[in-house]
Every structure is written in structure tokens, then in C-alpha cells.
Amino acid sequence: MPKLLKQVSSVSGLTEQEKFVLSLVDGRTPVKEIARVTGFGLTSVNKILEKLSSQKVVEFQQSQSTEKLEKDSLGQSPEQKQMEQSIKDLYATYENADPYSILGVPESATLEQIKEAYFEKTKTFHPDSFYARSVPAGDKHFLVDIYKKVQQAYETVKNKPPEKTPESRSGKKPGPTAALLKEDTAAPRPAMAKEPVQHLIADQIKDRVKKATAYYKLGMEAFMKNDYANAYINLKLANSYNPYDQEYIHKMQEAEQHMKADRYEDLLKKADISRELNKPEDAIGYLKMALELTGDKKHVFFKLASILYDFNQSVKEAKNYCQQAIELDPKNPDYHLLFARIYKKAGLLKSALFEYEQTFALGVKTDDIKAEIKKLKGLMR
Amino acid sequence: MGKTIGIDLGTTNTCVAAMLNGKPFVIPSSTGNRLIPSYFAVTNDEKTLVGVRAKRQSITNPKNTIFAAKRLIGRRYDTREVQVTKEKVPYGIVQGPHEDARVMCGGKSMSIPEICAYILLEAKNVAQGFLEDEIEGACITVPAYFNENQRQATIDAAEIAGLKVLRIINEPTASALAYAQKRSKKRELIAVYDFGGGTFDISILEFGEGVYEVLSTAGNTYLGGEDIDNRIINYILEDFKKTHGADLMQDVMAMQRLKEAAERAKIELSSQTEATISLPFLTETSQGSVHYNTVIMRSKLEELMSDLVENTIQICKDTLGSAGLKKTEIDEVILVGGQTRAPLVIKKVNEFFEKQPNRSINPDEVVAEGAAIHAYNIVSPLPSNILIDITALSLGIQTKGGMFAEIIPRNTSVPVTKTRKFTTTYDNQDAVRIAVYQGNAEMADDNELLGEFVLSDIRRAKKGEPNIEVSFDMNSEGILKVTAKDADRGTEQTVTLEAASGLNADEITAMKKKMTALELELKEQ
Numbered sequence: 001m002p003k004l005l006k007q008v009s010s011v012s013g014l015t016e017q018e019k020f021v022l023s024l025v026d027g028r029t030p031v032k033e034i035a036r037v038t039g040f041g042l043t044s045v046n047k048i049l050e051k052l053s054s055q056k057v058v059e060f061q062q063s064q065s066t067e068k069l070e071k072d073s074l075g076q077s078p079e080q081k082q083m084e085q086s087i088k089d090l091y092a093t094y095e096n097a098d099p100y101s102i103l104g105v106p107e108s109a110t111l112e113q114i115k116e117a118y119f120e121k122t123k124t125f126h127p128d129s130f131y132a133r134s135v136p137a138g139d140k141h142f143l144v145d146i147y148k149k150v151q152q153a154y155e156t157v158k159n160k161p162p163e164k165t166p167e168s169r170s171g172k173k174p175g176p177t178a179a180l181l182k183e184d185t186a187a188p189r190p191a192m193a194k195e196p197v198q199h200l201i202a203d204q205i206k207d208r209v210k211k212a213t214a215y216y217k218l219g220m221e222a223f224m225k226n227d228y229a230n231a232y233i234n235l236k237l238a239n240s241y242n243p244y245d246q247e248y249i250h251k252m253q254e255a256e257q258h259m260k261a262d263r264y265e266d267l268l269k270k271a272d273i274s275r276e277l278n279k280p281e282d283a284i285g286y287l288k289m290a291l292e293l294t295g296d297k298k299h300v301f302f303k304l305a306s307i308l309y310d311f312n313q314s315v316k317e318a319k320n321y322c323q324q325a326i327e328l329d330p331k332n333p334d335y336h337l338l339f340a341r342i343y344k345k346a347g348l349l350k351s352a353l354f355e356y357e358q359t360f361a362l363g364v365k366t367d368d369i370k371a372e373i374k375k376l377k378g379l380m381r
Numbered sequence: 382m383g384k385t386i387g388i389d390l391g392t393t394n395t396c397v398a399a400m401l402n403g404k405p406f407v408i409p410s411s412t413g414n415r416l417i418p419s420y421f422a423v424t425n426d427e428k429t430l431v432g433v434r435a436k437r438q439s440i441t442n443p444k445n446t447i448f449a450a451k452r453l454i455g456r457r458y459d460t461r462e463v464q465v466t467k468e469k470v471p472y473g474i475v476q477g478p479h480e481d482a483r484v485m486c487g488g489k490s491m492s493i494p495e496i497c498a499y500i501l502l503e504a505k506n507v508a509q510g511f512l513e514d515e516i517e518g519a520c521i522t523v524p525a526y527f528n529e530n531q532r533q534a535t536i537d538a539a540e541i542a543g544l545k546v547l548r549i550i551n552e553p554t555a556s557a558l559a560y561a562q563k564r565s566k567k568r569e570l571i572a573v574y575d576f577g578g579g580t581f582d583i584s585i586l587e588f589g590e591g592v593y594e595v596l597s598t599a600g601n602t603y604l605g606g607e608d609i610d611n612r613i614i615n616y617i618l619e620d621f622k623k624t625h626g627a628d629l630m631q632d633v634m635a636m637q638r639l640k641e642a643a644e645r646a647k648i649e650l651s652s653q654t655e656a657t658i659s660l661p662f663l664t665e666t667s668q669g670s671v672h673y674n675t676v677i678m679r680s681k682l683e684e685l686m687s688d689l690v691e692n693t694i695q696i697c698k699d700t701l702g703s704a705g706l707k708k709t710e711i712d713e714v715i716l717v718g719g720q721t722r723a724p725l726v727i728k729k730v731n732e733f734f735e736k737q738p739n740r741s742i743n744p745d746e747v748v749a750e751g752a753a754i755h756a757y758n759i760v761s762p763l764p765s766n767i768l769i770d771i772t773a774l775s776l777g778i779q780t781k782g783g784m785f786a787e788i789i790p791r792n793t794s795v796p797v798t799k800t801r802k803f804t805t806t807y808d809n810q811d812a813v814r815i816a817v818y819q820g821n822a823e824m825a826d827d828n829e830l831l832g833e834f835v836l837s838d839i840r841r842a843k844k845g846e847p848n849i850e851v852s853f854d855m856n857s858e859g860i861l862k863v864t865a866k867d868a869d870r871g872t873e874q875t876v877t878l879e880a881a882s883g884l885n886a887d888e889i890t891a892m893k894k895k896m897t898a899l900e901l902e903l904k905e906q
Contacts, residue, residue, distance in 0.1 A: 119592040126767045127796060127857040128548075131759045144796055144856070151794055289402050 018048050091142040099153035111158060118154040125150055212241035216248055223251065228258035264293045271303065280311035298332075301325035306338055315346045333362035340372070349376055383517030385547065385760055386508045387555070387752025390497060390521055390535065392451040392579030392605065393719075395419050395432075396749035397504040399512060400757040405559060405750035408511045416745060417503055421496045422446040423487030429899075431503045443471040443637045445486050449607070450496045452579055455527070455534030455883065458482045462603065469611070471633045481883025494534050494884055495892050498541035502896060505544050518545040520756035522748050524580040525551040525598040525773040528819045528829045530883075532859055537884050541892045543900075547756050549859060552577070553584035554595055554770060555751030556717040560742060561588055561766070562754065569712040570596075574697065574730055574738065575748075577718035579605040581693050583700050585711070594769040597704035597792050599696055604689060606647070606720040612685040613643035613677070617658070621673060627666050635664045646677050651722040654679045683725045690726055694733050703792070714738040717747055769794050776853055776861065779816040779825035781806050788853045791821055795859065800852035802868075807844045812837040815851060815865050815874075836865040836874045 031045055100107050103117040123129060125147035130140065219234030235252035242248065267290040274283035287304045291297060302325040308318035322339045329335065340355030353376040360369050387405070389396045394416040398407045407415050412433070420435035423445045430438065439446040452466050458476035467474045473485035483490040505516055523535055532549050539546045553573040560571065568589055575582040582600035586593055617639060621629055629635045642658045649656040660673040701708055714734045720726060721744050730738045742750075758764045771794050777787040780803065788801050805813065813836050820828025839847050848868035855861050864875040884892075 115589070119589040119594075122592045122594075122767050122769055126769065128759055128767050129764055131764075148796060148798055151797065285402065 018052065087142050091146055094146050094149045097149075099156045102149055102153040103157060105157075114154070114157050118150065118158075121150045122147075208241050212238045212245070212248070215241065216245075216251075219251065219255070223255055226258075228255045228262055231255040232259050260293045264290055264296075267293070268300070268303070271307075275307055275310075280307050280313060283307050284313075298325045298328035298335075301328070302332075302335055302338065305342065309338065309342055309345070315342060318342050319346065331362060333359045333364045336362060337364065337369075344376075349379055352376060353380065383515035384508070384512045385518050385520070385753070385756035386505075386512075386516055387520045387749050387754065387756050388501065388504050388522070389552070389555070389746075389749035389752060390451065390501065390504075390523070390538075391419055391577065391748075392449050392607070393419055394578070394745065395500050395504055396746055397508050398746065398749040398753035399508060400753050405562070405753045407746045407749060408508050410507045411510060417500065417507065418448075419450065419500050420446060420448045421450070421486070421499050427487060429487075429499065431499045440634065440637050440641070443633050445472065447472055447484050447486055447491075447496050449579065450484070450493050450500075453482045453484070454493045454497060454538070455531030456482050456493075457883075465603075471637060477883055479883050479885070483883075492884055492888070492892075494538040494889075495541060497535065497538035498892065498896060501539055501542040501544055502900065505542060506900075516544065518547040518756065518760065520548050520550055520555075520752040520759070521546060522550055522552045522555045522752045524577075524600065524602060525553055525582045525584060526580065526600045526602045528774055529831050529859065529861060530829060534883060537889055540889055541896055543893060543897060547759050548857075550752060550755055550768075551582075551584070551595075551598065551770065551773065552748050553582045553598060553717065554586070554593075554768065555749075555755065556715060556742075556747045557584065557586045557588075557593065557595075558751035558754045558766075558768065559747045560713075560715050560739070560751075561593060563741070570706070570710055572697070572701075572711045572714045572734065573717055574693070574714060574721065575600075575717040576693060576720040576726060577605055578607055578720070581605060581696065583693070583697050585700060585704050585706065591765065592767050592769065594794070595771045596706075597700050598771060598773045599700040599703070600773070601692070601696060604692060606644075606718070608689060609647060609682075609686045609720065609723075610640065610643045612689075613647060613682065614639055616677075616681075616685060617643065617673075617675065620675065625666065625671050625673075627664060627671065629664060632664050635660075638663065647682065648719075648722075650677065650679045650682050651724065679724070686723070686725065690729050693726075694729055697730075697733060708734050711736075715742065715747075716740050717742075717744050719745055770857075771795065772855065772859075774819045774828075775821055776817070776819050776831075776855070777825075778803075778851060779814075779818060783825050785818055785820070785823060785825040785828055788851060789855060795855050796857045798852060798854045800850055803849045803851055804845050805839065805842070805847050805849075809841045810844065810847075811839050811841055813839065813849060813865070815863065817861070817863055831861070832863075832876070834863075834865075834874060834876045836867065836872065838870070838872045839867045840869045 031042065031049065094102055100109070103114060103121065105113055105117045109117070125143055127140070127144055127147065130143060215234045215238035219231045219238055222228070222231035222234060232252060232255040235248055235255055239245075239248045239252055267286045271283040271286040271290070274280070274286060284304060284307060287300050287307070290300050291304075301321045305318045305320075305322035305325060308314060308321065319339075319342050322335060322342055326332075326335045326339060336355050336359040340352050340359060343349075343352035343355055353373065356369055356373050356376065360373065384399055386397055386399045386408075389398075395418075396407060396416050398405050400406070409415050410417065410432070414433060417432040418436040420430075420432060420439060422430040422435035422438060422442060424430060424438070424442065435446060436448075439448070449466070449470065453463060453474070456463050457480045458474075459480070460482075463474060463482040475483050475485055475490050477483040477490065477492060481492065483492050484496065485491075486496075501521075505519070509516055519539065521535055521539060523532055527535070535549060536546050553575045556573050556575060557571055560573075569587070571586045571588060573582070573584045573586065575584070580600060580602050581604040582598065584598040585596045587596055614636075618629055621627065629639065638660055642660055646656040646658050655676055655678050658673070658675050658677060662670045663673045664671050701711075711734060714730060714736060716727070716730065716738045721730075721738075721740075727738060727740070755768065758766055758768075771792050772789060773791060775785075775787045775791045776789040777785050780786045786801065786803070789797060789799050793799075803813070814833060815836060816825065816833040817831045818825045818828040819831050822828050836849065839849065850864075850866045850868050852864045852866075853861060854864070862875065864873065866873045
């Protein structure tokens with residue numbers, strides 16, 4: 001098992017062991033299985049779970065990491081065959097499970113938690129979520145069936161608040177979730193062996209780590225080629241498979257920033273082209289989108305104002321944008337010059353004169369400006 | 382990859398939108414109109430006209446100008462709705478070869494999906510021209526209360542127009558999706574009050590992160606802005622009778638002018654307290670031409686429409702009740718549909734929900750925007766939001782005494798599979814008829830018959846002994862599969878119900894060919 005351990009890096013206040021155990025808690029994996037995968041032994045795993053549950057960490061982790069495992073199985077793996085296998089297996093784990101373990105919530109869950117879990121499952125299994133994905137046609141039907149199970153479970157569970165009908169569930173075979181929660185404080189039960197899921201778990205975890213590494217590699221390759229959008233997607237996938245590696249997160253964030261910067265450049269370029277093609281509306285649209293990305297805002301404001309001015313669009317808006325540009329950089333003569341022209345167009349000659357003078361004062365002492373100032377002064381009298 | 386679009390195929394207007402750089406955008410036609418009137422016409426020289434051009438000549442060519450085709454789509458000729466519509470419209474409605482309602486236009490009978498296809502084609506062309514790209518697929522909206530037949534007819538219309546339907550979604554749901562783009566809170570309960578030209582819908586949705594769940598929906602398919610127009614028309618007709626002693630009902634052209642004037646007055650009264658109706662040379666009597674002039678006050682209009690608005694509020698009340706919600710739990714009320722511009726509607730909604738309704742979105746365009754968002758979302762490999770939609774009408778079969786036995790109740794999330802057990806009604810019965818109905822009425826016959834089949838070879842036994850399992854499977858595209866099974870013998874009969882749109886596959890193919898030819902012709906011109 002040391003190989004698996006290596007993939008888990010240090011986060012927050014937990015020890016390596018605790019983190020590893022925690023990463024396997026998904027509301028589905030029996031304690032025995034965790035012990036087998038981690039190689040820590042049943043007693044220590046139980047101790048760790050006890051500690052984690054007293055800190056309320058176990059319950060919190062549950063629905064989250066279940067999700068990871070499932071995403072795992074229907075992620076865009078290139079090996080279709082492998083995926084096919086895992087979807088079928090996944091369906092097997094849902095087929096006979098009780099409502100609570102299908103949703104991955106404890107029986108004590110509140111309505112709010114149940115809904116949260118239902119929404120999470122919906123994101124993974126609703127037909128719309130894989131409409132455009134390359135899931136083999138034969139497998140879509142398994143996914144739809146899983147979703148139907150999820151819905152059924154939700155319908156059953158949501159109308160049964162735990163405090164009202166405790167007896168109605170007591171006769172039911174406890175699912176993996178319920179079992180796991182009991183294990184937190186008690187010794188493992190031999191009934192565990194009957195759970196249909198356990199032989200899958202270890203493979204799934206190995207697979208998950210393997211996938212994370214593979215996506216990380218792909219992501220870094222793209223990163224090196226400056227293809228940040230692809231890098232970001234792959235690193236995000238790596239992170240979703242293995243959320244415990246800080247390196248993935250750092251690189252993902254870095255790629256995201258680069259991606260945004262690329263997009264910003266791209267938008268400005270598109271805006272310029274649209275402008276040349278006499279499509280001011282398009283250009284304005286692109287620039288407005290650029291505004292939403294972090295970047296050189298004043299520059300975008302200026303461009304917006306100049307397009308609005310050049311194409312005789314709303315003077316009021318042009319004025320607004322130009323003003324914002326000047327607020328961000330009061331010492332740029334270009335901004336003031338544009339502002340002066342906008343004012344002139346709006347018929348506000350006094351303000352226009354003031355802006356021309358500003359431009360002049362900032363160092364643009366051309367004859368044109370001088371002439372404008374003179375002309376305006378003449379008009380003012 | 383081509384672009385995806387969203388189309389709001391409305392009773393009076395059609396609107397098309399697409400996602401542009403991550404935001405929904407209503408696509409204007411080449412003449413700058415953001416709404417395409419849902420009009421189709423054949424002129425005297427056999428030219429077909431769609432949209433604005435069809436509407437413009439509706440006064441001079443009332444018999445060959447089709448509007449409000451949405452009221453007829455997917456309906457059988459002998460239904461009440463068709464008969465009521467027949468009374469109201471100047472064009473002829475006849476029975477088609479599959480018991481469907483068809484319209485007379487240009488001396489020929491035309492199926493409703495074909496009419497709608499012309500409008501959809503116009504929408505598609507507008508989008509294609511603007512986006513300068515092929516249209517890969519579309520999300521088309523329908524009222525939540527459309528039954529399977531009406532949905533199927535809409536899909537057929539798209540098929541004829543050469544448009545791939547990604548999904549048919551409910552109008553109120555689409556509006557909510559558009560609103561969702563602008564919201565800020567993490568978890569919200571939304572009520573969508575949709576009062577359009579032909580229908581009224583109310584839907585309650587819950588928004589979570591990345592998931593939107595429709596909780597409940599209800600409405601009235603025969604309650605819309607046009608009913609208010611008709612109230613005004615009736616008011617004027619009576620007034621006209623009193624002052625001029627003549628009945629305008631027989632004068633088709635006068636009625637058409639009156640209809641337009643009534644709608645215009647109604648719209649005017651949303652922003653002003655009085656509207657003038659002036660119709661010179663409205664009709665001819667023995668005394669010569671009659672000019673009609675009158676002023677309608679807003680208070681008069683509100684008096685005429687108040688019971689209709691009350692009706693919508695009652696539906697809101699019932700819907701909240703069936704969803705088990707209190708009106709104070711609703712975080713936001715969204716107004717959709719042109720009729721919600723009326724001050725009386727805003728006032729009543731405000732009074733009922735005890736909060737100012739949200740009017741920040743354009744009621745005419747929001748549905749198309751939502752459809753565009755959904756279309757875009759579906760084809761993206763990692764959709765940002767998943768929509769859990771529901772069936773607004775119960776699905777079930779007819780049982781003893783003509784009762785309707787629900788199998789999939791209304792407001793059930795789809796996709797879904799539900800099974801219910803039935804048995805025989807007399808001794809040694811060896812076959813049962815499974816008649817599948819859709820609707821919310823108690824008696825099967827009051828609901829829409831979707832189809833029927835017979836399960837034979839049942840184990841002969843005393844009545845009530847055999848176990849017949851009927852299971853309904855509805856996928857997220859709304860296609861229903863019905864399986865009946867004799868549980869004792871294992872005899873099984875599965876039928877994928879093809880909703881009756883009023884057209885068969887051959888007819889659709891033929892119409893599609895015709896449409897493609899027409900399109901090529903237009904391109905060459």
C-alpha cells in the first residue's frame with residue numbers, strides 16, 4: 001500500500017493516516033475494506049473513524065467523496081471498455097441498496113442534507129448530464145436506471161423525516177451507509193461480507209489515483225504548450241479525482257489565470273476586428289465580456305468609449321466609460337482627449353474646453369489641440 | 382460544430398434566441414424585429430408568407446391568414462377547444478384524415494404542424510442568417526400543460542422544418558432558467574407566473590447549486606391575453622349594436638380590424654388610463670358607411686378582465702397547496718408573458734404573494750432565452766446546470782366504470798418508471814384492453830386518449846384473481862413506453878406509444894421534402 005499513500009499530500013491538521021482513511025470514506029465502503037486498502041488494520045481504522053466522527057469530519061465527507069467515486073466511473077476515460085465495465089458495476093451497487101445508501105446519507109440526515117445529496121446525484125446521473133458525453137449507448141440505459149433509483153430513493157426518503165417514523169425503517173436491512181456509521185463506535189460486524197460493493201472499492205481507488213496522475217500529466221503537457229484552456233480542464237479533472245494533492249490545485253489555479261488572460265487578449269483582438277469590420281455592436285459585446293475578466297480595465301473602458309464615440313452610439317454611455325477610464329488612470333492624455341471630443345459632441349463646450357486643456361497640460365501640445373482650445377475659447381465668448 | 386438555439390413558439394409571437402459568448406441573446410430578424418408574429422398566409426397569387434409579412438396583410442386576406450395555430454396543434458377535430466377556436470377565427474377549420482384538426486388556407490387543407498413548420502423555419506433562417514452558422518439543434522418550448530400529442534405535433538413541426546429538436550421544455554421552466562442566470566442566492570424557491578397570449582401557467586421551482594428542480598406546475602390552457610381581447614371585442618360589439626343597430630359578427634374584415642384594435646387598446650391601457658379606438662369605415666349598412674369611435678377607460682378594462690385574473694390567482698393558490706408550500710416561503714415571483722404588463726395583474730400578484738413581483742426580465746423574450754440556455758447546456762460536455770423537469774399531467778389507464786387510474790401522477794420528476802397492479806373484472810376473462818390516457822380529470826374520457834392495446838392470453842380465473850402489472854416508463858424526452866404483463870404467466874406486451882400528432886411518418890417526410898425545396902427556391906431568389 002505505500003504506493004497509494006504517496007499520492008496523498010499534507011493538508012490541514014490531519015495526519016497522513018487519517019487523511020488516507022478519510023479519503024476512502026464515501027458512505028459506501030465498509031470499514032473492513034478501508035482497512036484492507038489502507039493496510040492499517042481494522043483496529044486503527046476504527047480508531048481513526050471514531051476520532052473523525054467526533055470531530056464531525058466523517059459525516060461531512062460522505063456525500064462528497066461518494067460523488068468523486070461515481071464521477072470517476074463515468075468520467076471521460078479514453079478506455080471505453082473499462083468505463084463500460086465500471087458503469088455496469090456501479091449500477092450493481094445501486095440495484096439492491098436501500099434509499100439512504102443510494103443517496104449516500106445517514107438515516108439521521110435532515111431534509112436539507114437529503115436534498116443536497118439528491119442534487120449532487122442528479123448532477124452525475126441525470127440524462128442531460130451525459131447527453132453530449134461519449135457514453136456508449138448501451139450504458140446510458142444503466143445511468144438512466146441509476147437515476148431512476150436515485151429519484152425513487154429521494155421520493156421515499158424525503159417524505160420520512162427521521163424523528164417521525166423510526167420504527168418503519170428499523171426492520172430494513174441496513175445499507176452500507178448505516179453500517180459505516182455504526183462502525184464508528186462499534187466493532188465491525190461480520191455481515192459486512194455480504195455487501196455487494198466491496199470487491200470494487202480497492203480497484204476504484206487505484207483507478208482514481210491512476211486517472212488523476214494521467215490527467216495531471218495531460219494537463220501539464222498542455223500547460224507547457226501554453227494551451228491553458230486544455231491544461232485547466234485536465235488539471236481540474238485531476239483535482240476532482242484526487243483532491244488531496246496541493247500541486248494539482250496550484251497548477252489548476254495558475255492555468256485558470258493564464259486561460260483568463262488568453263481569453264482577455266482574444267476578446268480584445270476580436271473587438272478590434274469587429275470594429276474594423278464596422279460591427280460596433282459585436283465589438284462592444286466583446287469588450288463588455290473582457291470587462292468581466294480581470295485585466296487591464298481602463299484600457300477596455302477607453303476602447304468602449306472610443307467605439308461608442310466613433311460609431312455615433314450613445315454619448316451618455318461613451319461619457320460614462322471614458323470617465324471610468326480616467327478615474328483609473330487620470331494621467332493618460334489619450335483618455336482626456338477622447339473625453340474632450342465626447343463632451344464637444346454632447347454640446348458641453350465648457351467641459352470640452354477643460355478636457356482639451358488637460359490634454360494639453362499632460363503633454364500633447366499639437367497644433368490641433370491648440371486650435372481646438374482657441375476655437376472653443378472663441379465660442380465661449 | 383453548429384450552433385444551438387432556443388425557440389419560443391408562441392400563440393401570437395415566436396421568438397428565437399441563442400447563446401452568444403455565454404449569454405442568451407434574442408436574435409433580431411434582418412428587419413430588426415425581435416419577435417416573429419406566428420402568422421402564416423397564402424396570397425391570392427399563391428405566394429406563402431410568414432411572420433410580419435403575413436400579419437401585415439391579415440386584414441385584407443383574413444380567410445387565408447392563419448394565426449393562433451398553437452391552439453390547434455396536436456388536437457383532434459372533435460374536441461371542444463377546436464370547436465371553440467373555430468367560432469373565433471376567420472379562417473376555416475376542417476377535419477383531417479387522422480381525425481386531426483386542419484386549416485383551410487389558399488383553397489387547400491393544411492395540417493397544423495406544417496403551418497408551425499413554416500414559422501419554425503422562419504425562426505431557423507433568422508438565426509442562421511444572424512449567426513452565420515448551421516443550426517445544430519433547438520430547444521423548443523411548449524406550455525407546461527401540453528399533452529403528449531401536442532408535444533409530438535410540435536416535434537413533427539420541427540422535423541418538417543429540418544430542425545433537430547434537442548428537447549421540448551415547458552415555458553415556465555424556460556423562464557426560470559433565464560432568470561437563474563441573474564440570480565445571486567445559493568438556494569431559492571421561485572414562482573413563475575406566466576400569463577401569455579393563449580395560456581396561463583404557474584410553476585414552482587427550487588434552485589440549488591447546479592441543479593434546478595421543478596416542484597409543481599399547474600395552469601389553464603384556455604386562459605390567456607386573447608380572452609381579454611375577446612372581452613373587449615364583445616363589449617364593443619354590444620356597444621355597436623346599441624349605437625348603430627348592426628351586428629358586426631358577420632363582417633369578417635370588420636371583425637379582423639376590431640380584433641387588432643382591441644389588442645392595441647389593451648396594450649395601451651397598460652401604460653395609460655384611457656385608450657381611443659377609432660375605426661373609420663368599419664362596416665356598411667343600409668344607411669351607408671359606419672365609422673366607429675370610442676374611448677375605453679382602464680377601469681372598464683379591469684372590470685372586464687377581473688374574473689380572469691382572479692382565476693389565475695386561484696390556480697396559484699391551488700399549486701402552492703399541492704406543493705405543500707406557504708406563499709411566504711417563495712423567495713421570488715417572476716412575471717412572464719405579455720399579459721403580465723397589465724397593472725391589474727401586477728397588483729393582484731403582489732397582493733397574493735405579498736411581495737413585489739420581479740419584472741426585471743423582458744416577458745416577451747425570457748422564454749426563448751431560457752430555451753437557448755437549455756439547448757446550449759444540453760450539448761455541452763459538462764453542463765453547468767441540470768434541470769429536473771416534471772410531468773404536468775397525470776398518466777394512467779382506464780379502469781372499470783370508465784374511471785381513470787393514475788400510474789404516473791402529475792408533478793412526477795422524469796425520467797421515471799412506475800408500475801401498478803390491475804386485475805380482471807369478470808370470471809374467465811382472458812384479455813384486457815389497456816387504454817392510456819393523459820390528464821388530470823377523474824374520468825378517463827375527460828382526459829386525452831394517447832393510445833390503446835390489448836393484452837391477451839391471460840390465465841383464466843375468477844374475476845379479481847389474475848395479476849396484471851402495467852408499467853409506464855417515461856424518458857427525459859417525454860416518450861412513453863407502456864408494458865402490460867400477466868404476472869402469473871409471464872405474458873408480456875410492450876408498446877411504445879407514438880403520440881398522435883395528426884401526421885404519419887410518410888406525410889412528415891413528404892412535407893419535409895416540400896419545405897426543403899421551398900427553401901432552396903427562396904435561396905435562389
